[in-house]
Amino acid sequence: MSKLMLLGDEAVAQAAMDAGLSGMYAYPGTPSTEIMEYIQASRVASDKNIIREWSANEKTAMEAALGMSYTGKRSMVAMKHVGLNVAADGFINSAMTGVNGGLIVVAADDPSMHSSQNEQDSRFYGKFAFVPTFEPSSQQEAYNMIFEAFETSEKYKVPVLFRITTRLAHSRSAVEQNDEVKQNDFSLPSELRQFVLLPAIARKKYKGLLANYEAIANDDKFQKNNFYIDGEDKSFGIVACGLAYNYLAENCRREKCKHPVIKIGSYPVREDLLGRLKEECDEIIVLEEGYPLVEELMRGYPSSSYKIRGRLDGSVPRDGELNPNIVAKALGMNSLYGEEVPGIVRKRPPSLCKGCGHADMYNALNTALEEHGPGKVFSDIGCYTLGALPPFNAINSCVDMGASVTMAVGAADGGLFPSVAVIGDSTFTHSGMTGLLDAVIKKSPVTIIISDNSTTGMTGGQKSHATNRLESICEGLGVEKEHIRVIIPLRKNHDENTEVIKEELVYKGVSVIISQRECIQTAARRRKKEREKK
Amino acid sequence: MKNDIILSGVGGQGILSIAAVIGYAAVENNLYLKQAEVHGMSQRGGDVQSHFRLSDHPVASDLIPYGEADLILSVEPMESLRYLPWLSAEGWLVTNSNPFVNIPDYPDTGELMTEIKKVKNNLIVDADSIAREAGSGKAANIVMLGAASHFLELPVESIENAIRKLFGKKGTEVIDLNLKALHAGRDQFTN
Ligand SMILES: Cc1ncc(C[n+]2csc(CCOP(=O)(O)OP(=O)(O)O)c2C)c(N)n1
Numbered sequence A: 001m002s003k004l005m006l007l008g009d010e011a012v013a014q015a016a017m018d019a020g021l022s023g024m025y026a027y028p029g030t031p032s033t034e035i036m037e038y039i040q041a042s043r044v045a046s047d048k049n050i051i052r053e054w055s056a057n058e059k060t061a062m063e064a065a066l067g068m069s070y071t072g073k074r075s076m077v078a079m080k081h082v083g084l085n086v087a088a089d090g091f092i093n094s095a096m097t098g099v100n101g102g103l104i105v106v107a108a109d110d111p112s113m114h115s116s117q118n119e120q121d122s123r124f125y126g127k128f129a130f131v132p133t134f135e136p137s138s139q140q141e142a143y144n145m146i147f148e149a150f151e152t153s154e155k156y157k158v159p160v161l162f163r164i165t166t167r168l169a170h171s172r173s174a175v176e177q178n179d180e181v182k183q184n185d186f187s188l189p190s191e192l193r194q195f196v197l198l199p200a201i202a203r204k205k206y207k208g209l210l211a212n213y214e215a216i217a218n219d220d221k222f223q224k225n226n227f228y229i230d231g232e233d234k235s236f237g238i239v240a241c242g243l244a245y246n247y248l249a250e251n252c253r254r255e256k257c258k259h260p261v262i263k264i265g266s267y268p269v270r271e272d273l274l275g276r277l278k279e280e281c282d283e284i285i286v287l288e289e290g291y292p293l294v295e296e297l298m299r300g301y302p303s304s305s306y307k308i309r310g311r312l313d314g315s316v317p318r319d320g321e322l323n324p325n326i327v328a329k330a331l332g333m334n335s336l337y338g339e340e341v342p343g344i345v346r347k348r349p350p351s352l353c354k355g356c357g358h359a360d361m362y363n364a365l366n367t368a369l370e371e372h373g374p375g376k377v378f379s380d381i382g383c384y385t386l387g388a389l390p391p392f393n394a395i396n397s398c399v400d401m402g403a404s405v406t407m408a409v410g411a412a413d414g415g416l417f418p419s420v421a422v423i424g425d426s427t428f429t430h431s432g433m434t435g436l437l438d439a440v441i442k443k444s445p446v447t448i449i450i451s452d453n454s455t456t457g458m459t460g461g462q463k464s465h466a467t468n469r470l471e472s473i474c475e476g477l478g479v480e481k482e483h484i485r486v487i488i489p490l491r492k493n494h495d496e497n498t499e500v501i502k503e504e505l506v507y508k509g510v511s512v513i514i515s516q517r518e519c520i521q522t523a524a525r526r527r528k529k530e531r532e533k534k
Numbered sequence B: 001m002k003n004d005i006i007l008s009g010v011g012g013q014g015i016l017s018i019a020a021v022i023g024y025a026a027v028e029n030n031l032y033l034k035q036a037e038v039h040g041m042s043q044r045g046g047d048v049q050s051h052f053r054l055s056d057h058p059v060a061s062d063l064i065p066y067g068e069a070d071l072i073l074s075v076e077p078m079e080s081l082r083y084l085p086w087l088s089a090e091g092w093l094v095t096n097s098n099p100f101v102n103i104p105d106y107p108d109t110g111e112l113m114t115e116i117k118k119v120k121n122n123l124i125v126d127a128d129s130i131a132r133e134a135g136s137g138k139a140a141n142i143v144m145l146g147a148a149s150h151f152l153e154l155p156v157e158s159i160e161n162a163i164r165k166l167f168g169k170k171g172t173e174v175i176d177l178n179l180k181a182l183h184a185g186r187d188q189f190t191n
Helices: A008-018 A033-041 A043-047 A056-068 A081-086 A088-097 A123-129 A139-156 A199-217 A244-251 A273-281 A291-298 A324-330 A357-372 A383-387 A405-413 A425-441 A470-477 A491-505 A520-533 B015-028 B077-081 B110-116 B127-134 B137-149 B156-166 B172-187
Strands: A004-007 A022-025 A072-079 A103-111 A159-166 A173-177 A228-231 A237-241 A262-264 A284-289 A307-309 A421-422 A446-452 A482-485 A511-516 B001-012 B034-035 B047-054 B069-074 B087-096 B119-123
Touching: A004 A008, A004 B015, A008 A022, A008 A033, A008 A072, A008 A103, A008 A139, A008 A159, A008 A173, A008 B119, A022 A033, A022 A056, A033 A072, A033 A284, A056 A072, A056 A088, A056 A103, A072 A081, A081 A103, A081 B077, A088 A123, A088 A199, A088 A291, A103 A139, A103 A491, A103 B015, A123 A159, A123 A383, A139 A159, A139 A173, A139 A199, A173 A237, A173 B069, A228 A273, A237 A244, A237 A273, A237 A291, A244 A262, A244 A324, A262 A273, A273 A291, A273 A421, A273 B127, A284 A291, A284 A324, A291 A307, A357 A421, A357 A446, A357 A491, A383 A421, A405 A421, A405 A425, A405 A446, A421 A425, A425 A446, A425 A470, A470 A482, A470 A511, A482 A491, A482 B069, A491 A511, B001 B015, B001 B077, B015 B034, B015 B137, B015 B156, B069 B077, B069 B137, B077 B087, B087 B137, B110 B119, B119 B137, B127 B137, B137 B156, B137 B172
Parallel strands: A022 A072, A072 A103, A103 A159, A237 A262, A237 A284, A284 A307, A421 A446, A446 A511, A482 A511, B001 B069, B069 B087, B087 B119
Antiparallel strands: A004 A173, A173 B034, A228 A262, B001 B047, B034 B047
């Protein structure tokens, strides 16, 4: 079969479609976004009638995927690592209910925080939920493992976690396709109480889940992803998880590694495999992208005199993503370095586009707040977070999606006045609405600015659930009609907009200002499409 | 054979279409490749780069190790310098001379050129003017690809085919313009 040139994300997407996927669910988030985008753009997906709409957030996506699995069909849900925090309740309890059709949860981690608030390692969620976890090291492996992940999920009737990281998600390489698997037929779970986690049922199910996890640790097929490669130099052995294996191979050039190596591609890892390395080698170096999960496992407690090296003893930096040079250093191998970056090279941070509506909104807000002084604005995650940088210096927080609204409520409780939230439209329907309900119920003196560019801009302009619905949502949640104000963020409206904001800032109840102008990037793409149609 | 390339520029300058052309050409020649791209946050006018690795053997790492890049191909002069730690002692730095100024403290262009010329193998190309002469300023990235094509282990015919493939949908006029841009760029250097 012909080869495709695919990003890691696209390999995951293509594999799922080839492996009999019936429903794809996701909320955008770097570096996971291209999985859904690829399926949405795919002619094959449309021919096969694969469900593929964005969800309001990761929790709704996770639960919808579980519902699809309930009907016996294969489903997948994808998110960035912090999205799994939002989906965690559904995720962890889906391990308790188990699945009917195969269910894959893709979590795309972002070590080094290229586009994220933290670098949490999703493998811990797999362990926490007692869910088998796959960690591919290449695009082809990602493709192949998706088939296996569906099989594992259906064999053990558990959801499966599929962990990738930025470098794989956003790196392109050739992928060879497998034969297609047909979609599952509709079938209800054989036991109709399977998904009812009443305590009496849950206690039974939990024992089953624990037994399952142990069985998977001893499943020969599953454990084939973890294997031992012998080497003559036993002064130290190497454990390489996921992508770390590539960096090891890079340093060995095209030769075989002199040291024994265990490559890890799925978890839980069979204990005797790791034990063998410990027996045969004087020391072990653990190379893993993310937190020291395997390293901690191998160290045990109380820590013995046996030397396990890795992120915890400083052989590998404690934070940040790996690269070939970090791995070379950890292994005591030579590596090169070109010239230093000349001093005149300046930082070039991302910035709001020329003509962006967020900029005009911030200019008006800054003017309106002059008389109140600094430190009054909670914000959120999206393009508008760039309001934290010069020339705006307009916001005082960016924590997690939706937190602007709720932090403003809490700070108002603590005596901050005025207390302002700035949130994007997609972020508002992701997690801002529930906080607004809190505010309405307690009549908080807060001013909430929804900076509505009618798209999910930061992640590349996906459709926003909020478009054309914001006023009615706010009204429905109980915000007084006269305190729902709509402004158009343009330079020529600056004075007028500043006045509106000033008025609402001093209102001692909930007000919402919807600052509404389409994202210039989305608008340009839309116009281009319209022109091409003509 | 191996060809490790760093493509660099500013978000929105179109380095990914250069990558796409090299990708098609590599596939035509049955080469192995890995290409790490930057998506997300930095695309908003920040610095972006792509690690492009071609080889006649399977490629292990998605990232090029320091000191091993054979080529830095940059569509912006300051950005070409940001990746010097990756450039090998014998590697080439090929850059557009036209700065993209979107920061208040952008350095003096004269000083930038001085720094670029300190690199042993450098080629500075006024891609914007050459592209305009070829028919459209938008083709500056293809001009740069043409200039750098001397240092790619790919036959120029494959690069031409790749351009035909990439711009196929846009019609013969666009294809011809880009082929012209490619060759105008290529003429900027003679072995
Ligand atoms: C839980 C979670 N999910 C997803 C993301 C990724 N993400 C960051 S900003 C953003 C989109 C924000 O869109 P919007 O609120 O409309 O603002 P815009 O970028 O359009 O200004 C997304 C999806 C995240 N950081 N956290």
